[in-house]
Amino acid sequence: MTNIHDDITDEARRIVEAGQAQGITLRLLGGLAVRLRSPSATHRALARAYPDIDFATPARRSHMVETLLTGLGYEPNKSFNLLNGDSRLLFYDQGHRRQIDVFVGAFEMCHRVPVAERLDSDALTIPLAELLLTKLQIVHMNEKDVRDICALLLDHPFGEADRETINLPRITRICAEDWGLWKTVTLSLHKVQDFRDAYDLEAAAKLTIIERLSELRTALEHAPKSLKWKMRAAIGERVQWYDLPEEVRRG
Amino acid sequence: MSAGESARSHPEQATATSAAESTLFLRKATGLVRSWSVFDAFIYAFFSINLVTLGLYIISQMWFFEGGLIPALIISGVIILAECVVYAGLIAVMPRAGGDYVWQSRILGGGVGFVLAITGWWFILWLWTPIYADMLRQIFFVPLLGVIGAKDAALWFAWDPTAYFIVCVLTVVFVAAVIALGMKTYARVQKFCFWIGNAGLLVVCLFLLFGSNAGFKAGLEANASQMFGAAPGVYDATIKAGQTAGAITPLFGGSLVSIFLLMPYLTFFNLWPNWGATLYGEVKGADDFKKNFWGMALALIVTTLLAVVFFLLVDKTISWDFLNNANAAYWSYRWGFSTDAPPLNVWPYPAMLAMFLTTNPILQFVVMLAMSMWFFGWAGTVFLSSTRVIFAAAFDRLLPEAAAQINPRTRTPIWALGLMVVPGLIVSALFAYNVPLFGNPFQSITLASTLVIAVTFLGSTISAIILPYTKKDLYDASPIAKYKIAGVPLISVAGVIFAAFLLFLLYEWLLDPNALYGIGWSINEKGIKNTTSIIFMLVMYGLALGIYLGMRAYRKRHDGIDLGMIYKEIPVE
Numbered sequence: 145m146t147n148i149h150d151d152i153t154d155e156a157r158r159i160v161e162a163g164q165a166q167g168i169t170l171r172l173l174g175g176l177a178v179r180l181r182s183p184s185a186t187h188r189a190l191a192r193a194y195p196d197i198d199f200a201t202p203a204r205r206s207h208m209v210e211t212l213l214t215g216l217g218y219e220p221n222k223s224f225n226l227l228n229g230d231s232r233l234l235f236y237d238q239g240h241r242r243q244i245d246v247f248v249g250a251f252e253m254c255h256r257v258p259v260a261e262r263l264d265s266d267a268l269t270i271p272l273a274e275l276l277l278t279k280l281q282i283v284h285m286n287e288k289d290v291r292d293i294c295a296l297l298l299d300h301p302f303g304e305a306d307r308e309t310i311n312l313p314r315i316t317r318i319c320a321e322d323w324g325l326w327k328t329v330t331l332s333l334h335k336v337q338d339f340r341d342a343y344d345l346e347a348a349a350k351l352t353i354i355e356r357l358s359e360l361r362t363a364l365e366h367a368p369k370s371l372k373w374k375m376r377a378a379i380g381e382r383v384q385w386y387d388l389p390e391e392v393r394r395g
Numbered sequence: 396m397s398a399g400e401s402a403r404s405h406p407e408q409a410t411a412t413s414a415a416e417s418t419l420f421l422r423k424a425t426g427l428v429r430s431w432s433v434f435d436a437f438i439y440a441f442f443s444i445n446l447v448t449l450g451l452y453i454i455s456q457m458w459f460f461e462g463g464l465i466p467a468l469i470i471s472g473v474i475i476l477a478e479c480v481v482y483a484g485l486i487a488v489m490p491r492a493g494g495d496y497v498w499q500s501r502i503l504g505g506g507v508g509f510v511l512a513i514t515g516w517w518f519i520l521w522l523w524t525p526i527y528a529d530m531l532r533q534i535f536f537v538p539l540l541g542v543i544g545a546k547d548a549a550l551w552f553a554w555d556p557t558a559y560f561i562v563c564v565l566t567v568v569f570v571a572a573v574i575a576l577g578m579k580t581y582a583r584v585q586k587f588c589f590w591i592g593n594a595g596l597l598v599v600c601l602f603l604l605f606g607s608n609a610g611f612k613a614g615l616e617a618n619a620s621q622m623f624g625a626a627p628g629v630y631d632a633t634i635k636a637g638q639t640a641g642a643i644t645p646l647f648g649g650s651l652v653s654i655f656l657l658m659p660y661l662t663f664f665n666l667w668p669n670w671g672a673t674l675y676g677e678v679k680g681a682d683d684f685k686k687n688f689w690g691m692a693l694a695l696i697v698t699t700l701l702a703v704v705f706f707l708l709v710d711k712t713i714s715w716d717f718l719n720n721a722n723a724a725y726w727s728y729r730w731g732f733s734t735d736a737p738p739l740n741v742w743p744y745p746a747m748l749a750m751f752l753t754t755n756p757i758l759q760f761v762v763m764l765a766m767s768m769w770f771f772g773w774a775g776t777v778f779l780s781s782t783r784v785i786f787a788a789a790f791d792r793l794l795p796e797a798a799a800q801i802n803p804r805t806r807t808p809i810w811a812l813g814l815m816v817v818p819g820l821i822v823s824a825l826f827a828y829n830v831p832l833f834g835n836p837f838q839s840i841t842l843a844s845t846l847v848i849a850v851t852f853l854g855s856t857i858s859a860i861i862l863p864y865t866k867k868d869l870y871d872a873s874p875i876a877k878y879k880i881a882g883v884p885l886i887s888v889a890g891v892i893f894a895a896f897l898l899f900l901l902y903e904w905l906l907d908p909n910a911l912y913g914i915g916w917s918i919n920e921k922g923i924k925n926t927t928s929i930i931f932m933l934v935m936y937g938l939a940l941g942i943y944l945g946m947r948a949y950r951k952r953h954d955g956i957d958l959g960m961i962y963k964e965i966p967v968e
Binding site: 252 | 799
């Protein structure tokens with residue numbers, strides 16, 4: 145018998161708080177983090193299911209995460225964690241058929257996003273800027289990702305700081321260091337713009353999304369780029385600029 | 396570049412570039428970017444058939460053959476391509492950490508799989524520890540100390556068994572440290588060593604290309620005397636000592652049979668393009684047969700070509716005749732066939748000999764240091780692949796769970812490494828001091844290091860041959876099901892070719908009809924009946940069988956687990 149909550153948002157909060165009590169920093173990312181930060185994620189046009197809970201944690205205390213989550217009733221994927229534990233940890237809640245993904249030190253999927261650097265910015269999730277980037281870095285974006293991005297952009301203007309604004313300088317700084325990430329983010333912005341009409345949102349909401357997409361695109365375009373960015377840009381699309389994550393089969 | 400241009404130049408990205416073309420993917424929720432790229436796997440394979448360490452080391456011991464070295468390199472390379480097909484296929488069907496152990500235990504059965512994989516990927520690596528260390532001292536300590544003028548220290552490392560044992564300890568410390576860094580950092584280390592080592596080799600090749608034999612003779616006289624205190628006239632004295640020792644191996648020529656007889660030695664060097672097989676659970680796109688194949692095959696092809704070019708350049712400037720005689724003089728003394736110390740009183744490391752073409756110590760030092768990266772980028776292979784087999788066996792509960800645990804802070808697989816390091820150091824002591832255990836000097840069993848792994852590979856090869864027939868569903872659902880030759884699965888065809896080659900090698904090693912290898916029970920009256928080698932191998936197989944039977948009984952009695960049932964399932968990733 146475990147104390148795992150049926151409600152996934154309650155359960156996510158329980159884990160974050162249990163971690164905090166033991167000195168372990170865990171912050172939500174992924175769809176559930178969007179849901180907790182953006183009321184629009186529950187709008188009928190943007191609502192979606194949340195089968196997994198994703199966390200980020202700093203590398204230095206990641207070894208305590210397995211003890212924490214096992215104690216909270218989760219079953220670790222031992223072989224996966226053994227081989228990949230320096231960057232990822234996987235846990236299962238068999239009763240609710242849920243999976244917990246823990247990104248250790250950084251978020252690495254199609255691109256690397258340094259999510260663990262500012263985990264103290266918010267008590268529950270990674271900062272909005274990084275949260276948006278984890279969605280925009282996806283090369284093979286699915287519908288859930290587009291909905292999440294729309295929800296974030298609808299509820300949060302760009303600004304110079306975190307909390308309830310999306311820290312625009314942070315996004316442009318990260319992208320100005322990494323041409324591959326910049327490229328994928330730029331393409332993702334086009335993709336979201338293409339799909340915003342597919343959702344049954346009010347005209348004003350769509351306009352807000354378009355304006356913010358445009359604001360981000362302009363900022364990315366004009367931000368000063370690093371030498372590394374420029375050198376990689378010179379090679380361009382001739383060399384693949386992203387990774388494609390592989391599915392993890394549970395057996 | 397406009398969005399439209401982007402879409403045209405990269406179709407995969409077309410989805411993102413225009414409303415008309417946009418589509419969304421059915422990507423599942425969880426993905427993983429695996430630690431190693433295909434290029435990382437290629438470098439691992441390239442280093443596993445390491446020309447500068449394994450290649451030069453074993454070829455230096457092959458001075459008494461009638462077959463040509465270069466045809467043997469090429470023909471064995473072609474045959475070993477079949478091994479690449481076999482292993483690339485097995486990996487594509489079951490890309491799991493543990494490789495041979497997982498395949499054999501699921502296809503041939505738990506007992507056979509455990510015994511063959513544990514001996515070939517774990518126990519025998521204890522013997523490889525001092526062999527790796529021997530190469531470290533010969534290509535790193537001896538030449539570098541010689542170059543900086545520390546002649547006595549260089550000779551101490553070259554000949555003293557205590558110095559040799561110290562190098563064994565340093566080797567395992569380095570290997571444990573580099574493995575503890577994790578797969579991503581390991582990949583970065585080997586990539587750095589790959590480029591620096593190859594740059595060093597390029598310089599060595601340029602010296603050989605533009606040098607002359609007269610220049611080499613003069614350089615040898617000057618440098619060998621200055622660095623190691625060799626007596627004047629070292630070139631001619633070396634030729635004479637080599638001829639006395641019976642140096643005959645040609646670079647070219649010989650009958651096909653005599654060429655094949657080099658291969659039981661040569662495979663010490665080139666049988667391992669599949670050495671990353673146990674790691675493929677951590678390589679991107681491991682279920683892509685072609686990528687797996689080319690990762691291994693290119694390593695084999697590039698290394699074989701590199702070896703051919705290198706020895707041709709050696710022949711041009713140093714002369715193969717001199718090198719072969721120097722090898723004979725060195726090893727016949729070290730193995731006790733001769734009591735006359737070699738005139739060149741260190742291992743005739745060809746890269747060092749090439750650098751004798753200059754007397755600039757800074758250049759010599761820099762190039763020798765760069766060449767040592769061939770060791771440091773490769774050294775981790777002695778234990779890294781093995782840890783994955785230990786993990787896989789522990790997950791199957793054939794070993795205590797602790798064997799698959801890591802130190803939570805350092806992420807070091809302490810127990811798995813301990814199971815490699817501690818026995819490895821015991822065997823190193825026996826090897827370094829050349830203890831005459833069970834009648835033969837311990838260093839006489841060097842080639843057993845290859846024999847035991849070849850037996851393991853034979854087990855996996857048989858698994859590959861029967862896979863399409865005994866695990867039909869698994870095979871049919873795999874990406875290799877479409878590859879057939881005349882209706883017969885490619886993996887089975889390649890398996891038969893490679894199995895025949897392995898059986899030939901095992902026959903030569905074990906029965907040694909031409910009295911050439913000295914690690915088996917020779918049926919030739921002039922050959923060696925190496926009791927040390929036979930007992931060493933039997934002890935390992937007995938130990939593995941004992942662990943299997945003991946753990947199986949223990950799990951049944953104490954945990955109520957029938958291990959036979961575990962082997963019916965493919966392990967999770």
